[in-house]
Amino acid sequence: MKLKLKNVFLAYFLVSIAGLLYALVQLGQPCDCLPPLRAAAEQLRQKDLRISQLQAELRRPPPAPAQPPEPEVRPTIYVVTPTYARLVQKAELVRLSQTLSLVPRLHWLLVEDAEGPTPLVSGLLAASGLLFTHLVVLTPKAQRLREGEPGWVHPRGVEQRNKALDWLRGRGGAVGGEKDPPPPGTQGVVYFADDDNTYSRELFEEMRWTRGVSVWPVGLVGGLRFEGPQVQDGRVVGFHTAWEPNRPFPVDMAGFAVALPLLLAKPNAQFDSTAPRGHLESSLLSHLVDPKDLEPRAANCTRGTGVAYTDREAQDEAGGAAAAAGPGLRPSS
Ligand SMILES: *[C@@H]1O[C@H](CO)[C@@H](O)[C@H](O)[C@H]1NC(C)=O
Numbered sequence: 001m002k003l004k005l006k007n008v009f010l011a012y013f014l015v016s017i018a019g020l021l022y023a024l025v026q027l028g029q030p031c032d033c034l035p036p037l038r039a040a041a042e043q044l045r046q047k048d049l050r051i052s053q054l055q056a057e058l059r060r061p062p063p064a065p066a067q068p069p070e071p072e073v074r075p076t077i078y079v080v081t082p083t084y085a086r087l088v089q090k091a092e093l094v095r096l097s098q099t100l101s102l103v104p105r106l107h108w109l110l111v112e113d114a115e116g117p118t119p120l121v122s123g124l125l126a127a128s129g130l131l132f133t134h135l136v137v138l139t140p141k142a143q144r145l146r147e148g149e150p151g152w153v154h155p156r157g158v159e160q161r162n163k164a165l166d167w168l169r170g171r172g173g174a175v176g177g178e179k180d181p182p183p184p185g186t187q188g189v190v191y192f193a194d195d196d197n198t199y200s201r202e203l204f205e206e207m208r209w210t211r212g213v214s215v216w217p218v219g220l221v222g223g224l225r226f227e228g229p230q231v232q233d234g235r236v237v238g239f240h241t242a243w244e245p246n247r248p249f250p251v252d253m254a255g256f257a258v259a260l261p262l263l264l265a266k267p268n269a270q271f272d273s274t275a276p277r278g279h280l281e282s283s284l285l286s287h288l289v290d291p292k293d294l295e296p297r298a299a300n301c302t303r304g305t306g307v308a309y310t311d312r313e314a315q316d317e318a319g320g321a322a323a324a325a326g327p328g329l330r331p332s333s
Contacts, residue, residue: 075187075208077106078260080164082157083121083195084113090120092195097128103204107178107188108132109167111160113139117175125177134176137163143273155280158273161192165270168263188260189214192253199254203305206297207257213289216298218255219308227252229294229301236294236301249282249291254307256281262288 079100083089093110100106108130112121117136125132137159167173168190170181182188189210193199207214215236217228223242229251230238239250249256263269269287271280298305 073187074105075189075210075260076182077103077204077208077257078109078164078168078182078188078190079106079193080109080111080161080190081193081195082111082113082160084156085118085120089195090124093121093124096193096195096199097124097130099199099201101128101130102201105208106131106204109135109164111135111137111157111163113137113157113160122176132177133167133174133179135160135163135167135173136175137173155271155273155275155277157194158271158280162270165190165263168260169267182260186260189257190260190263191257194253197254198308200305200307203298203307206305210257210259210295210297212262212293212295213256213258213285214295214297215251215256215301216296216305216307217301217303218252219304221252221254221308226304228255229296231296231300231302234296234300236291236296244278247279247282249285250278251281251285253281256285256294258284258288 081096083093097108100108108125108128110121110125110132112118112135114136115138117134122134125134139156139159143158163173168181172179172181189207191204191207203216206216215229217226217240219226221227224240227241227250228239229236230240239245241250244250266287269284272283275283
């Protein structure tokens with residue numbers, strides 16, 4: 001019994017020593033728990049930094065509200081139409097006014113060649129539903145066509161177009177419709193549309209954002225199936241025309257539009273009634289733009305614009321010349 005107790009005690013002693021030794025050995029081992037601790041500390045530091053940044057941001061006064069961007073207003077198209085009394089006048093004006101009513105943001109300047117406003121035109125304008133200004137100016141006797149004289153002896157509509165330019169420049173003269181000229185800074189474009197032509201509605205969107213003077217092809221004019229600028233690399237380099245190609249601007253009245261601010265900036269730019277045949281357009285445009293700065297529209301003037309002269313005289317002329325001009329012409333839409 002005595003011996004047994006001693007053995008038990010010895011065993012207990014040995015186990016304790018072994019435990020102690022194990023514990024001592026473990027204490028000496030390098031601890032591998034430091035890197036995660038450091039990482040946690042670094043994360044905490046980053047979070048503190050972010051919090052103090054956010055607090056600083058909160059203390060800063062709020063930034064001044066940004067100016068709302070000026071909404072770009074769609075420019076108004078001012079369509080200038082000279083008109084005179086004749087059998088087909090009402091039919092032509094009905095057709096034109098109904099084309100124009102398909103176009104948003106459009107202002108029609110209808111200028112009568114007459115002593116005073118006629119009931120036919122006043123009534124037609126009132127019924128048209130269009131935004132319009134009614135103007136009147138009688139062509140001086142010296143510039144009138146005499147019976148049987150061909151149309152090119154005196155260019156028609158010169159006084160009337162200039163009357164519309166006067167109104168746009170604030171010189172008044174309206175006998176009906178909107179009497180006040182465009183307020184200063186108005187974004188707009190001016191187009192001269194005679195009452196005997198055909199115009200596609202798409203044409204008006206081509207011209208709307210004109211910065212200076214824009215150009216495009218016109219059909220059945222100048223004895224050709226179409227006439228228009230020649231474009232290379234997006235620039236006008238010449239003109240496709242059968243007649244006097246050396247005119248400064250061999251473009252037709254229906255083949256260009258002018259930005260309103262440009263017209264207002266050049267108060268002397270107007271049509272010259274004494275200009276030689278075919279030079280009427282040049283008499284205005286040479287005040288306004290260098291031919292190389294013309295802005296080609298209608299896919300670099302490759303697309304028909306639906307502008308065409310429809311009067312009998314022009315059609316007869318075009319019929320003959322189209323055959324002479326031969327194949328290779330692009331169709332005029
Ligand atoms: C016109 O031509 C220019 C230069 O070749 C080109 O960059 C532009 O995209 C063309 N425009 C259209 C509408 O085809």
